[in-house]
Amino acid sequence: MVSGPVDALKPRIAAAVDRLADELEALSHRIHDHPELAFKEEQAHAWLTEFLAKHGARVERAVGGLSTAFRATIDGAGPGPTIAIMAEYDALPGIGHACGHNVIATAGTGAGVALAVALGTLPFPGRVQVIGTPAEEGGAGKVKLMEAGVFKDVDAAMMIHGRCGTQVWRPTLGIIKVKAEFYGKATHAASWPWRGVNALNAVIQLFVALDQMRQQLRPDARVHGIIVKGGEQPNIIPEYTRADFYLRALTRDDVDELARRFTACADGAAVATGCRVEVTPDPTIHEPMKPNGAMAALFERNLGLIGFSVDPDDGEAGYGSTDCGNVSQALPTIHPYIRIAPDGVPGHSREFAEWARSPMARAGLVAGAKALALTALDLLAAPEKLKEAQDEFAGGHHR
Numbered sequence: 001m002v003s004g005p006v007d008a009l010k011p012r013i014a015a016a017v018d019r020l021a022d023e024l025e026a027l028s029h030r031i032h033d034h035p036e037l038a039f040k041e042e043q044a045h046a047w048l049t050e051f052l053a054k055h056g057a058r059v060e061r062a063v064g065g066l067s068t069a070f071r072a073t074i075d076g077a078g079p080g081p082t083i084a085i086m087a088e089y090d091a092l093p094g095i096g097h098a099c100g101h102n103v104i105a106t107a108g109t110g111a112g113v114a115l116a117v118a119l120g121t122l123p124f125p126g127r128v129q130v131i132g133t134p135a136e137e138g139g140a141g142k143v144k145l146m147e148a149g150v151f152k153d154v155d156a157a158m159m160i161h162g163r164c165g166t167q168v169w170r171p172t173l174g175i176i177k178v179k180a181e182f183y184g185k186a187t188h189a190a191s192w193p194w195r196g197v198n199a200l201n202a203v204i205q206l207f208v209a210l211d212q213m214r215q216q217l218r219p220d221a222r223v224h225g226i227i228v229k230g231g232e233q234p235n236i237i238p239e240y241t242r243a244d245f246y247l248r249a250l251t252r253d254d255v256d257e258l259a260r261r262f263t264a265c266a267d268g269a270a271v272a273t274g275c276r277v278e279v280t281p282d283p284t285i286h287e288p289m290k291p292n293g294a295m296a297a298l299f300e301r302n303l304g305l306i307g308f309s310v311d312p313d314d315g316e317a318g319y320g321s322t323d324c325g326n327v328s329q330a331l332p333t334i335h336p337y338i339r340i341a342p343d344g345v346p347g348h349s350r351e352f353a354e355w356a357r358s359p360m361a362r363a364g365l366v367a368g369a370k371a372l373a374l375t376a377l378d379l380l381a382a383p384e385k386l387k388e389a390q391d392e393f394a395g396g397h398h399r
């Protein structure tokens with residue numbers, strides 16, 4: 001258990017978050033009021049980096065080749081490990097900040113600023129970095145930043161995500177996005193239908209085959225798709241059709257198995273209808289979250305120190321997916337959920353968007369900023385704790 005010198009610093013850091021709370025809430029509301037989509041988060045990028053720079057963090061804008069990414073460093077006492085706190089700030093099309101990324105952004109930024117304000121230079125070797133990660137909702141910004149080397153020197157990473165309850169660990173699903181295209185033959189649908197090859201029938205057959213497969217899937221797996229192209233008009237036998245799907249499962253092996261079975265269903269649909277099929281997976285695969293019990297325990301202890309309670313898992317909701325999963329497969333990472341809405345309010349709903357701008361969201365923002373800052377400091381102050389997290393990561397003995 002971490003204790004002694006680092007625990008003595010914690011009330012100062014928590015007090016700094018409390019002093020910053022009005023400013024952080026105002027920033028959270030400003031981002032909420034100006035929702036920006038993946039890779040276009042220009043105002044959020046400007047406001048967050050300005051806030052970090054004003055309070056003494058060393059800010060690099062547009063890192064990793066993404067114009068709306070950033071990295072803000074709070075230096076410690078000489079060479080040592082790098083602990084990253086991730087901030088997301090993209091919104092959803094049509095429904096704004098219905099995933100509460102305004103709270104993620106300001107909790108992560110608030111954690112970095114509170115450390116800078118309370119301690120100036122951190123009294124331990126190493127550094128804390130707030131990494132601004134664009135495009136979580138569909139663009140896999142963290143994967144792009146990892147490919148560009150932004151996480152190369154990071155030893156451990158963390159973020160919080162708002163939810164209808166506080167849970168330090170919940171799984172997320174891996175995803176492969178696939179496209180199935182069927183090629184048939186056009187003819188007049190009334191006078192020469194027997195000369196045609198109907199590519200729409202192949203798509204329909206694929207949906208039927210997937211629905212039959214569903215009963216044999218693990219309960220957490222998800223297969224959901226739409227028909228992107230179903231034909232031109234009813235008097236032409238469709239010669240080209242396309243359907244897009246997300247295939248999700250709890251483990252990477254299950255995701256790969258799902259992709260194999262999807263391809264078999266598509267092949268079957270093609271054979272049954274006489275079409276040719278092409279199945280194209282998107283090269284970016286979202287990985288499931290790899291848990292880190294050592295870091296989660298530190299985070300949970302810090303929630304206890306600041307008097308913020310953890311909720312039992314509701315057991316009602318299924319799981320989503322995140323590009324943070326890819327980070328967690330590369331280095332020790334946690335992605336705890338913090339309550340910003342009452343029980344049972346679903347993410348990606350208009351109701352959740354309203355709660356993301358509420359007094360409950362302010363409480364979650366403040367608690368998230370405190371727990372992130374304190375956990376980052378724990379990892380710098382106690383190298384044996386960081387090693388425990390790294391050993392767990394390397395051993396992979398949790399799930």
Ligand SMILES: [Zn+2]
Nearest residue numbers: 099137347348
């Ligand atoms: Zn979301």
Ligand SMILES: [Zn+2]
Nearest residue numbers: 099101136161
């Ligand atoms: Zn989200």
